[in-house]
Amino acid sequence: MNDLLGPSAVAQLRTSLAGAADQPVWPALEEAGGRLEPLALRARAGLLATALMEDLNGGYERAAAVFRSTLADDGFTGWILWPVGEAAVTLALQDGSQRAFDDALALLAELTPRMSSEFAIRRLLIQDLDRALDAIRGWTAHPDEHVRRLASEGTRPYLPWAVRVPGIVARPAATLPILDDLYLDESETVRRSVANHLNDLSRHDAAETVATAERWRKASGDRAAWVTRHGLRTLVKKADPDALATLGFSSGAVAVSAPQLDHSVVRLPGELGFAVELRNDAAEPARVALDYVVHYVKANGSLAPKVFKLAVADLAPGEVRRFRKKHGFRQMTTRVHYAGRHSVQVQANGTLSPHAGFDVLL
Template sequence: MGAMDELINPRVIGNLRSSLKTVEPTLELSTLTRARSVLDGMRLRDRVDLVRDALLRDLPGGFPETVRIVGELLSVPEFAGWMIWPTTEFVAARALHDGSTVAFDGGMALLARLTVGLSSEFAIREMLIARPQRALGTIETWTDRENEHVRRLASEGTRAYLPWAKRVPWLIENPDATRGILDALYRDGAEYVRRSVANHLNDLSRVDPATVTSTARGWAENADAHTPWVIRQGLRTLIKNADPEALALVGYSGDRVRVDRPQVSNTVVRVDEDALTFTAVVTNEDDTDAAVAIDYSIGFQRANGTVSPKTFKLTSRKLAPGESVTVTKTHSFRRITTRTYYPGRHFVTVQANGTRSPEAEFTVVDVSKGAVTLGA
């Protein structure tokens, strides 16, 4: 169990209970009280669901009562932080259970109020799944709200691949549906909002690259001082994948580039003990100047024996006609929480504006697991 799981803990639940008793002293809240004692071993998402379900059991039924109680909670100073997350989930569940358009619209409005204290981005997904077009119609009106948290919710809550969140199939099937939201926010005054817009656009590159580059092209034609950064961040996956239009939009040019096979410093890399250092020569073979984005990929062994490449940014250079540059990089193989290293064949390649070098192979070994025999 990690530190993230402890964000919903007995103290947080106790403070939520106290806040509810402040606005409704007669509530028994027996299910919520019991929830404090059963958290051990539960993941964060399960804890959120536990508290949501306790609220559904303990609080008076009916959406009008939900609006009244949660509305009064918002004026309680102690109602803050992580206790708001399960409350947003409770609001969405009650609104959808009611089934009426009035409750749906009321739930959306209440989620917009709650997001000021802690993002409603996960709860809003339930509303989008249930009635995507009606939800989007409301969300589009949030793009000019004074509060930056509400504006960010418009972008973040509608991302195609929002981390930790439920997928909304309709959004993936209709990748241009949120373009109006992004067009309204890409020049937002808050970096918090602009970063969400860039991540939202990058999500869409997995679904519809043409929509992404078309959107970015429109922004470039009506840009402010922050727009180049938003475009570059929003196109980062397409740039790594060497999409020609994405490269051109961020200023890279030159398609007659040669990349020689990388030269590796060592053909055996021991996990936690060695790093891989490699060099590669990139040459502009065109008769005009080239601005090149240079990246590298490591082909990592997976548990099932396949090799899966992951691309990393290396550098960018301007090259005159016929000019060559030698790039060097050291890649660590120390254990990290986000990657498991499996012994076996790996490879490294270097790419410039999408032109890839031949692969240079090396072998990863894990000496912590005992003796290693190479060349077998």
């Protein structure tokens, strides 16, 4: 990922800028291109943004004019626009005027069809949340789907890689008007962003999240159903009763057996196979959200649960159904495995099965 802002990308950025800005040399940018190692991607964007501002040697108006002119070059696209957006926002905030603030928002919308400005926009949201949200809501009717996605993605409470916006975390409902405008958007990319945004909101306000999903579910069609289902996924994994009810999962008597393991030992890299039986003891049909929980051993020997999706099933009264799953174990940058006694459970509409223990060997 770091090489997305590597020497060749910086060379393209210099070429694009030189052709549009009547400024043939960009010495600070060239020098920064030689100092990218061993920086991670975000740090590279910051380094290049600083170099851009040094080479531009002017205020926000000059930078905005240069960047808009450079949009005429088709090569001015992709990850090289991350430092461009960061430089523009920094200069707008240094300017301090509302005119520069508003124009920076507009510029980020212009850049976004080439590369999303979802990271750069965060500092404008921090500076003046209400003013920024007023402008951003207008993007929900923009003809370009990338700009409409920016309205949702750029305002997410927990956007990956991005700085937090304290005002959004403190006021989860502040972005709901934007989501209300977009949850039925014709673009799947936009709808996926809305669902992820709603899922973010559930971390702080489960009741508001479920109430919003309830409103959306009343809209007919597959779009609303998919967005609400995906937006409530974390609450479903947490067995939130209101989220389960909203998605039509039964509250009746559903029994789930302890997982039956194929092996009692897993050696990395390897996999654990298991089977489980689900029974509907109610007199009515039951719709069941079936998940499984792996209790991983941590470095200190304690256990940390992680929930995974298994299936969604509709069972007739008295029906018994068997499900099988294989779960992989391998070392990853996002999950380090430790040797020790692990366990797995299955969760059916919030009802947890007994544990089934197994050993992991490295």
